[in-house]
Amino acid sequence: MSERIFANQDGTTTIICPQCGKLKQADVSKYLELKSTVRLKCRCICGHCYVAELERRRYIRKKSNFSGNFVRTANARKGIMTVCDISRSGLKLRINGTEQFVIGEELSVEFRLDDTLRSIVKKDVIVRKIESSFVGVEFNSMDHYDQLGAYLMFN
Structure with missing residues (x-):
């Protein structure tokens, strides 16, 4: 390695x-x-x-395994996902099911952190990369004044 x-x-x-x-x-x-x-x-x-x-990434990625769900902004369809890694700028998601996404599509995601409070994170994201059942998304805003900001800084 x-x-x-x-x-x-x-x-x-x-x-x-x-x-x-x-x-x-x-x-x-x-x-x-x-x-x-x-x-x-x-x-x-x-x-x-x-x-x-x-x-060469601007922000370091942290491996994760957070269960959650998403809602497609365009048609309100819902689905189940797993957050595979997380950074200040976005997430790598594994999508459960046969959902087909397009680059630039907007989603709302919700998942629970593994911190002591088991904090719920709700974020709006944009699809930036698609590789089979994995989807790379970017946060609409990198201002993380919620539990996610603390999680990224201290965990």
């Missing part, structure tokens, strides 16, 4: 050797516009060689 490294806004990253913990700064700006997965071969001064995968 490869290490994950994150690109900063200035096109640099900090690579941490998994063997000895030494830090190294690297310029990764030439890889930021590529669509494919970027894996870098790294060699530490301690002699350890490893592969690091460059994460």
Whole structure:
């Protein structure tokens, strides 16, 4: 399994050797516009060689497994979903059933977090990506003044 490294806004990253913990700064700006997965071969001064995968997302995704439901804004049809991952900008949903979505379609989603309060989150989203039963959605607003904001910051 490869290490994950994150690109900063200035096109640099900090690579941490998994063997000895030494830090190294690297310029990764030439890889930021590529669509494919970027894996870098790294060699530490301690002699350890490893592969690091460059994460270019603006916001880190957190794996999740939250059950919920959605309502299609256009026709009020309802369905069941699972939130597979979550970030400040959106969600990756697994849709239960045979619903067919289109890019740009608006939905309302509702799911329950795994925090101590089992908080209910209700958000309006826009479909941005479709891959078989998985749908990538973007929040209409990234202002999370509800429990979701606290969840993303502290969990």
